[in-house]
Amino acid sequence: MSEQAWSEEFKLLRAEVSSLVKTIPGAVSTVVLRSGDRSVEVSWTHQEGPVTRASGEPEPPRDEVADPAIRSVVAPLVGTFYVAPEPGAEPFTRRGARVESGQTVAIVEAMKLMNQVPSEWSGEVVEVLVADGQPVEFGQELVRVRVDGT
Amino acid sequence: MTAPPFRKVLIANRGEIALRIARTCRELGIATVAVYSTPDRDSAAVRFADEAVHIGPAAPRRSYLSMPGPIEAALRCGADAVHPGYGFLSEDPDFATVCADNGLTFIGPRPEVMAAVGDKARVRELMRAAGLPVLPGSDGAVPTLAEAGRVASEIGYPVVVKAAAGGGGRGIGVARSAAELPRVHQETVALARAVFGNGEVYLERYVERARHVEVQVLGDEAGNVVHLGERDCSLQRRNQKLVEEAPSPGLDPRTRAALGEHAVAGAKAVGYTGAGTMEFLVDEAGTVTFMELNARIQVEHPVTEALTGIDLIREQIRIAAGLPLAVKQEDVRLSGTAIECRVNAEDPEADFRPAPGRLEVFDVPGGPWTRVDSGFVRGDTVPPYYDSLLAKLIVWAPTRAEALARADRALAEFTVAGPGVVTTIPLLRRLISHPVFAAGRHTTRFVHELLDG
Numbered sequence: 270m271s272e273q274a275w276s277e278e279f280k281l282l283r284a285e286v287s288s289l290v291k292t293i294p295g296a297v298s299t300v301v302l303r304s305g306d307r308s309v310e311v312s313w314t315h316q317e318g319p320v321t322r323a324s325g326e327p328e329p330p331r332d333e334v335a336d337p338a339i340r341s342v343v344a345p346l347v348g349t350f351y352v353a354p355e356p357g358a359e360p361f362t363r364r365g366a367r368v369e370s371g372q373t374v375a376i377v378e379a380m381k382l383m384n385q386v387p388s389e390w391s392g393e394v395v396e397v398l399v400a401d402g403q404p405v406e407f408g409q410e411l412v413r414v415r416v417d418g419t
Numbered sequence: 420m421t422a423p424p425f426r427k428v429l430i431a432n433r434g435e436i437a438l439r440i441a442r443t444c445r446e447l448g449i450a451t452v453a454v455y456s457t458p459d460r461d462s463a464a465v466r467f468a469d470e471a472v473h474i475g476p477a478a479p480r481r482s483y484l485s486m487p488g489p490i491e492a493a494l495r496c497g498a499d500a501v502h503p504g505y506g507f508l509s510e511d512p513d514f515a516t517v518c519a520d521n522g523l524t525f526i527g528p529r530p531e532v533m534a535a536v537g538d539k540a541r542v543r544e545l546m547r548a549a550g551l552p553v554l555p556g557s558d559g560a561v562p563t564l565a566e567a568g569r570v571a572s573e574i575g576y577p578v579v580v581k582a583a584a585g586g587g588g589r590g591i592g593v594a595r596s597a598a599e600l601p602r603v604h605q606e607t608v609a610l611a612r613a614v615f616g617n618g619e620v621y622l623e624r625y626v627e628r629a630r631h632v633e634v635q636v637l638g639d640e641a642g643n644v645v646h647l648g649e650r651d652c653s654l655q656r657r658n659q660k661l662v663e664e665a666p667s668p669g670l671d672p673r674t675r676a677a678l679g680e681h682a683v684a685g686a687k688a689v690g691y692t693g694a695g696t697m698e699f700l701v702d703e704a705g706t707v708t709f710m711e712l713n714a715r716i717q718v719e720h721p722v723t724e725a726l727t728g729i730d731l732i733r734e735q736i737r738i739a740a741g742l743p744l745a746v747k748q749e750d751v752r753l754s755g756t757a758i759e760c761r762v763n764a765e766d767p768e769a770d771f772r773p774a775p776g777r778l779e780v781f782d783v784p785g786g787p788w789t790r791v792d793s794g795f796v797r798g799d800t801v802p803p804y805y806d807s808l809l810a811k812l813i814v815w816a817p818t819r820a821e822a823l824a825r826a827d828r829a830l831a832e833f834t835v836a837g838p839g840v841v842t843t844i845p846l847l848r849r850l851i852s853h854p855v856f857a858a859g860r861h862t863t864r865f866v867h868e869l870l871d872g
Contacts, residue, residue, distance in 0.1 A: 346487060347491040347495075348487065406472050407457075407476070
């Protein structure tokens with residue numbers, strides 16, 4: 270075709286591709302345009318959108334076991350984690366032990382106040398993640414429980 | 420090279436002021452710890468700080484207003500000092516006491532000074548005794564409506580009813596006649612109880628048309644106090660500042676000198692240490708009266724920094740470490756004009772309803788003597804749980820006219836967009852280019868008259 274006609278067609282093609290690219294839900298990596306027998310190819314990589322967290326809730330653990338039956342008891346405040354009600358006393362719980370919903374599994378102490386941390390779930394303790402006397406953050410995983418019935 | 424004044428500072432705040440404090444700490448070689456609520460996890464201050472501790476969920480009373488969080492975080496990180504910023508726990512004497520009890524230096528005044536100046540009703544008396552002019556008003560809090568009525572008829576209407584535990588422009592109601600007083604009194608008491616946990620109120624004569632002029636002071640532990648000039652914060656809407664500037668335009672030099680002297684005298688009288696701000700009203704006749712003493716770093720502190728070349732956060736840190744003031748009064752140089760515009764995520768067309776959201780576009784201005792302090796960068800989401808301050812834009816120029824032109828240029832460059840996000844940038848441009856403001860003839864009634872009149 271003539272130089273001018275090609276130029277016009279190219280402009281149209283480019284406009285088409287530009288609007289196509291804008292609608293792609295990911296990062297465009299390749300665009301190929303042919304003219305003889307027409308062709309437009311676009312390659313893109315699938316991109317996950319930002320994960321939005323429900324407001325006010327602690328984040329689910331990043332290294333969460335793929336097993337949906339496992340739930341985590343998390344720290345309700347910043348402080349020091351204790352496994353037992355007093356030094357030398359029996360721990361509240363341990364790996365393999367049974368827990369009932371509402372049962373205290375740990376204490377987090379902040380400014381000399383002992384805050385009991387209950388398990389929301391009934392089930393079996395699969396892991397106690399923090400050592401006695403270690404500092405913990407708000408939302409930090411303390412105890413993992415395999416929930417009954419799952 | 421001298422050792423830093425502290426090894427590690429925990430910043431018990433969020434947003435722009437947390438980042439601001441962290442930057443000066445970094446310059447001083449002080450390690451920083453940020454604390455954050457869940458929605459602030461990826462905030463600029465948290466990314467900047469050397470360490471960060473998750474202290475609670477979004478609700479301020481379970482995060483930034485809750486003392487155990489920052490205290491425990493400070494202890495676990497081995498911080499030796501805590502900077503409270505502004506708002507939140509910054510004027511809570513109990514927090515200052517708890518810090519001290521846990522071996523942490525609170526970067527601010529002593530708890531007993533905070534308690535004295537935090538009672539707005541009582542501090543009037545302290546300042547009067549120090550020789551400062553105060554408005555006719557009640558002698559401390561008024562215990563009953565009947566007493567309020569008696570005081571009001573003595574001082575004459577209109578009167579303003581104010582929360583004794585208030586501050587930041589909240590808990591203020593105006594009664595223009597005896598008929599209005601019961602309602603205004605009741606509303607102010609109720610609000611004070613709800614917001615400040617203390618329903619005590621006091622009365623003052625109401626000055627209809629005045630300039631809000633405040634003076635920045637610095638005091639060290641040896642008792643030296645200097646002032647760093649005044650700031651004019653008369654551009655306000657419902658007692659919330661929109662624009663601040665220094666110096667106060669058109670202020671008589673004798674009035675300026677008097678303000679500085681009063682500020683120093685008042686600060687010395689209460690044994691003030693750290694950075695503080697003395698607020699005054701200047702009425703249309705040029706009469707000065709004491710309003711309140713703010714015992715914290717203020718939002719608009721960069722305006723004073725621009726005029727003086729003094730880093731106020733740095734001075735706060737040094738004073739808290741027991742170091743003497745870096746300047747004597749005769750060394751303080753005030754140069755040019757600085758203007759700060761508070762850019763809020765609010766919709767002026769919808770009664771300034773907060774309009775937070777994801778900042779898909781957030782292009783901040785730059786250029787000569789143009790400073791932007793913000794807690795956000797592009798891509799951040801403004802959370803709905805806290806104040807609506809997006810950014811502070813501060814410009815400096817040798818003259819006020821140039822500073823106004825510079826502020827307008829910078830505001831015009833400032834591009835913000837996102838789903839549901841609305842800002843006060845267009846309103847700010849309108850306000851600063853208004854002939855009354857440009858002439859420096861505005862009072863605290865100006866915004867109300869422009870928008871609601």
